[in-house]
Amino acid sequence: MGYSLGEVTVVLSEKGILLGDETYIQRQGDRIEHLATDSRKISFAASSLFFALTTATRDGQNFIQQAYDAGVRNFILHQPPDDRQALPDANLLVVTDTTLALQQLATYHRNRFTYPVIGITGSNGKTIVKEWLNFLLEDRFKIVRSPRSFNSQIGVPLSVWEMSDEDQLGIFEAGISTVREMQYLQPVIAPTIGILTNIGNAHDSGFNNKKEKLREKLLLFKKAQIIFYTAEKDWIHDEMERQFKGSPIRLKRIGHDTDADLVLLSATVNEQTHTTEMATLIKVTDGQHKQARYTIPFTDQAAIQNASICQAVITYLGMPAAAFNEKASNLPVIDMRLQVLPAINHCSVINDSYSLDQNSLQVALDLLNQQLPSKTLILSDIPGLHGQDNAFAYEEMAALIHNKHVHRLITIGPEWQKFAEHLNVPVLEQYGSTTAFTAGFQPGQFKDEAILLKGARAFGFEAIFYLLREKVHQTRLEINLTAIVHNQKIYRSLLHPNVKMMAMVKAFAYGSGLLEMASVLQYHNIDYLAVAYADEGVALRNGGITVPVMVMNMDEYGFETLVAHGLEPEIYSFRLLNQFIHFLNSQGLSQYPIHIKLDTGMHRLGFDPAEVASLAEQLSQQRTVYVKSVFSHFTSSEDEHDDHFSLRQGSLLIEGCEILETALGYTFIRHIANSAAIARFPQFQLDMVRLGIGLYGINTTHEDLPLRTVATLKATIAQIKELAPGETVGYNRMGKVDKKTRVATIRIGYADGFSRMLGNGRGQVWLHDKICPVIGNVCMDMTMVDISAVAAAREGDEVEIFGPHLPVQQMAAASGTSSYEIFTSIGQRINRIYVED
Numbered sequence: 001m002g003y004s005l006g007e008v009t010v011v012l013s014e015k016g017i018l019l020g021d022e023t024y025i026q027r028q029g030d031r032i033e034h035l036a037t038d039s040r041k042i043s044f045a046a047s048s049l050f051f052a053l054t055t056a057t058r059d060g061q062n063f064i065q066q067a068y069d070a071g072v073r074n075f076i077l078h079q080p081p082d083d084r085q086a087l088p089d090a091n092l093l094v095v096t097d098t099t100l101a102l103q104q105l106a107t108y109h110r111n112r113f114t115y116p117v118i119g120i121t122g123s124n125g126k127t128i129v130k131e132w133l134n135f136l137l138e139d140r141f142k143i144v145r146s147p148r149s150f151n152s153q154i155g156v157p158l159s160v161w162e163m164s165d166e167d168q169l170g171i172f173e174a175g176i177s178t179v180r181e182m183q184y185l186q187p188v189i190a191p192t193i194g195i196l197t198n199i200g201n202a203h204d205s206g207f208n209n210k211k212e213k214l215r216e217k218l219l220l221f222k223k224a225q226i227i228f229y230t231a232e233k234d235w236i237h238d239e240m241e242r243q244f245k246g247s248p249i250r251l252k253r254i255g256h257d258t259d260a261d262l263v264l265l266s267a268t269v270n271e272q273t274h275t276t277e278m279a280t281l282i283k284v285t286d287g288q289h290k291q292a293r294y295t296i297p298f299t300d301q302a303a304i305q306n307a308s309i310c311q312a313v314i315t316y317l318g319m320p321a322a323a324f325n326e327k328a329s330n331l332p333v334i335d336m337r338l339q340v341l342p343a344i345n346h347c348s349v350i351n352d353s354y355s356l357d358q359n360s361l362q363v364a365l366d367l368l369n370q371q372l373p374s375k376t377l378i379l380s381d382i383p384g385l386h387g388q389d390n391a392f393a394y395e396e397m398a399a400l401i402h403n404k405h406v407h408r409l410i411t412i413g414p415e416w417q418k419f420a421e422h423l424n425v426p427v428l429e430q431y432g433s434t435t436a437f438t439a440g441f442q443p444g445q446f447k448d449e450a451i452l453l454k455g456a457r458a459f460g461f462e463a464i465f466y467l468l469r470e471k472v473h474q475t476r477l478e479i480n481l482t483a484i485v486h487n488q489k490i491y492r493s494l495l496h497p498n499v500k501m502m503a504m505v506k507a508f509a510y511g512s513g514l515l516e517m518a519s520v521l522q523y524h525n526i527d528y529l530a531v532a533y534a535d536e537g538v539a540l541r542n543g544g545i546t547v548p549v550m551v552m553n554m555d556e557y558g559f560e561t562l563v564a565h566g567l568e569p570e571i572y573s574f575r576l577l578n579q580f581i582h583f584l585n586s587q588g589l590s591q592y593p594i595h596i597k598l599d600t601g602m603h604r605l606g607f608d609p610a611e612v613a614s615l616a617e618q619l620s621q622q623r624t625v626y627v628k629s630v631f632s633h634f635t636s637s638e639d640e641h642d643d644h645f646s647l648r649q650g651s652l653l654i655e656g657c658e659i660l661e662t663a664l665g666y667t668f669i670r671h672i673a674n675s676a677a678i679a680r681f682p683q684f685q686l687d688m689v690r691l692g693i694g695l696y697g698i699n700t701t702h703e704d705l706p707l708r709t710v711a712t713l714k715a716t717i718a719q720i721k722e723l724a725p726g727e728t729v730g731y732n733r734m735g736k737v738d739k740k741t742r743v744a745t746i747r748i749g750y751a752d753g754f755s756r757m758l759g760n761g762r763g764q765v766w767l768h769d770k771i772c773p774v775i776g777n778v779c780m781d782m783t784m785v786d787i788s789a790v791a792a793a794r795e796g797d798e799v800e801i802f803g804p805h806l807p808v809q810q811m812a813a814a815s816g817t818s819s820y821e822i823f824t825s826i827g828q829r830i831n832r833i834y835v836e837d
Helices: 022-028 060-069 098-110 126-137 155-160 182-189 210-221 235-243 301-316 321-328 358-368 388-403 414-418 434-439 462-468 481-492 506-510 514-523 534-542 556-564 574-586 609-620 640-664 675-680 808-815 819-825
Strands: 002-005 008-013 016-019 034-036 048-051 074-077 091-094 117-121 143-145 169-173 193-196 226-230 250-255 262-271 278-286 291-296 338-343 347-351 375-380 408-412 427-431 450-454 476-480 500-504 528-531 549-551 568-571 592-597 625-631 669-671 688-691 711-723 741-746 764-767 770-773 783-786 798-802 831-836
Touching: 048 060, 048 098, 060 074, 074 098, 098 155, 098 182, 117 126, 117 182, 117 210, 126 143, 126 169, 126 301, 126 321, 155 169, 155 182, 182 210, 193 210, 193 301, 210 235, 226 235, 226 301, 235 250, 250 301, 262 301, 278 301, 291 301, 291 321, 301 321, 338 358, 347 358, 347 462, 358 375, 358 388, 358 450, 388 414, 408 414, 408 434, 427 434, 434 462, 450 462, 476 481, 481 500, 481 514, 481 688, 481 831, 506 514, 506 819, 514 528, 514 534, 528 534, 534 549, 534 556, 556 574, 568 574, 574 592, 574 609, 574 625, 609 640, 625 640, 640 669, 669 688, 675 688, 798 808, 808 819
Parallel strands: 034 048, 048 074, 074 091, 117 169, 117 193, 143 169, 193 226, 226 250, 250 262, 347 450, 375 408, 375 450, 408 427, 476 831, 500 528, 500 688, 528 549, 549 568, 568 592, 592 625, 625 669
Antiparallel strands: 002 008, 008 016, 262 278, 278 291, 338 347, 338 831, 476 711, 711 741, 711 798, 741 783, 764 770, 764 798, 770 783
């Protein structure tokens, strides 16, 4: 069976794809079973087809060699490679649009299967509905589904590619951010069953109005048999009726009015017996007035809506009401992010023990590979396998683990013990059950390593997670690693070709975690890192960071440490230069890289412009050091009122570089642009830029940059009190109430970085979609807030201190300081938790 991508034919066989000349490829034995789009995440190189995708920030064509060196031999490119001789035995297929080729190939693959496929779209809730359907139906069908939230133009075809003859049901989600995107995803998924979760504000900027957004999303269902959606008799319902009028597609509406196909009669919130947990009893009736009732362990309206959609769909698929009721009461919390949490003995742990399959394991292992050098995987048996599927699945997963370079593997369950011979890892430990592992657990077994927990729900890995997780302060700072990568890409998209990027990770990476941030940035090909002091650089080297590191504050007492760890110093004075040259000569070292700092107006550190000629002469007469870069620092690149001064600074740096380059006879990296200047002064991007606060999601300019919030500080409510008029709150009775007031004490204080300046109404927190002011003085470890407007608040609830609802800039303004100080003041006792969307 052949399929054309441009002028190239892709030939499918039962076991995979044959490329180009079928006879030649068969003779070579290269069957393609895996699709790759990221050269860093290739697990099965020999059987992978690499698509050189072009995005707003990267051209996959630049990573062909890296993929080739990893063992890939089959490529789909948008232009011939610059050096064909460097890829001597590669099969190269050139097409006009590599993303379209990926989608077309997935479409061809999708059309081979006739079992039901559920397609889900909407503004919110897609992943939750998908995972809940999987939870409800996993005992009845062998399901293939999108891993996590793979719903993009690239994620959808990669998900659909995993369909196989052994599966019985597909569940895929599709997300779009602008018009004309769904037309490419519809044939890839080709759902027989459609689900529209809702239409909200997400991605509004990509459409003229919400009706246009709805019409675009509905394109996914144009060949479906039935569509489930939640709506009253409103504009969504009217548009659905208009779009599918005269169509054979059946519409199933879920709503409160009596004309709905599934009528939501009531949703009553009840407190669970003997617990502090809440649940909702939902009563519904169908078009034949047949009533049903079930309980879900959630109380929010979004969960009620999502559960109602699931109930309608599984009824259509034939699941008995009694079976649904039993499972609905145990619907799991779906955290759509992978979290990296602090663990015992300087370890970190990724808790992904919600489900287990080949795709989700690969995603989790890719995150593990961005963590500490020593990597441990704790893995359960694979659920739901029967007959011949069993051996193949275990052997394939064992190969993936080997290819991802896991150092230590701990298996839980009897099946893995049967396949031990396939587990080619340096250290292998096997246990028959979770209980067997926890019974013999010793904390000393784990030290200075990254641990991935990956198990099926039935194995109860929560018990292992509890043993591994560090038990500290409940207050936590969530760092979104996906947002870090997104922001880095936004700034990269602004750079001229071949401009390098240095990331600032000084001051504990602006409070976000030095090694954690550096590991992610190194994984995403940062060119340079910068720290303030040598000990920060040592921590990076000890943590497995190999990219060049510039140390910005150096003195003679740190020279030996610096050289021993391959760190590169900033040199800002003749005294420091002479001291460093003297030290290197005493060690018999030469040609050591240094970075020259010029003072163009900051007047903090650096050689004055008048000293550059003398500096050039001295450097040209020695070979002990060589100049890696020459740079300076803008004073106020974000302030348009100082643009004339910034322009003068940039000119002074360029003039100084010309003098030094002429004297030295070689070129070096020039850099002055910080986060603000990258956007505002593109002419001063030069050879490299230094990305600091912008990386962490703070835009200090008026430029429209779609940065994402990286850090979210959260605390919990320790206690709630009801105060009568006239009572006071906190030290010195500064918080006075003149009416009945509900006050919550939250677990954060000025020792954690929540400034005393935020007391007495100046500071605010976010709780249950409401702003709550601070009342009274901020204490060392606790803060009181007025929660009178939040009737649903309970002890133990989470409170956002800053984050997506309360920007850190707002907290900084209330404190009379900057976002930099807020970030770097977050106490070390605060848990840093790393999440990946």
